[in-house]
Amino acid sequence: MKILWVDDHELLCVALSEYLQTHASELSATPIDVTPVFTLARALEEVNKAPPPDLVFLDLNLDDENRGAATLEHFQAGNPSKVPVVVCTGLTPGNDQEVEILRVCMRDYAARGILLKGGAHKKMFIGLSRILGGELWIPEEVLLRFARSTQAPSASRNEHHLGLSPREWDVGRCIARGLSGKQIARELNVTEGHVRQVSCVIYDKLRVRNRVEAALRVNAELGGGSGPDKGPS
Structure with missing residues (x-):
């Protein structure tokens, strides 16, 4: 390489x-x-x-x-x-x-x-x-x-966003916040096994390979496409 x-x-x-x-x-x-x-x-x-x-x-x-x-x-x-x-x-x-x-x-x-x-x-x-x-x-x-600096859209806009069901979208937003599988399960009151299953569906629908790529896709969608300042640091 x-x-x-x-x-x-x-x-x-x-x-x-x-x-x-x-x-x-x-x-x-x-x-x-x-x-x-x-x-x-x-x-x-x-x-x-x-x-x-x-x-x-x-x-x-x-x-x-x-x-x-x-x-x-x-x-x-x-x-x-x-x-x-x-x-x-x-x-x-x-x-x-x-x-x-x-x-x-x-x-x-x-x-x-x-x-x-x-x-x-x-x-x-x-x-x-x-x-x-x-x-x-x-x-x-x-x-x-x-995740913290991204503005969340309205509930009506979230439904089936990115082709995800409401439950998949809930899990996707938790992934975007950097929560672990255990934390997501606790927040949504589901089992960790359910979170793993839904996460796999999310990866497949978004055509991503892992949690980081899924989080970026969801965060980009939550940002609503607005372009931040591209000026120097």
């Missing part, structure tokens, strides 16, 4: 690249080759080489500028092979504006996941493993903020 790691903090970029290669056997079933680059221009050069990388980890603030989602927009415009891009950022889920930037990256510019540079080492390791396994990964604290 060929990976491009893009970050203008050169020491951090090299260190993360070396870490990924050193722990490749723990993170991926296939060998990993990581190329660290420090500018957006160089990243665009690398992604246009043949063959292109299989995966890109991209910092949103490059070239000493706070570009925010515009960095990903620019990169995707020059990414003809549609190489999957994971946002690796110092943005924090405690800041409303920065949460909206992350939401825009996922919703509008097809980011395949989020890694927080300031997050816990163990969580980042788990996230890397899931991403290298082909999953979409978002840290729990970011997913919870996505």
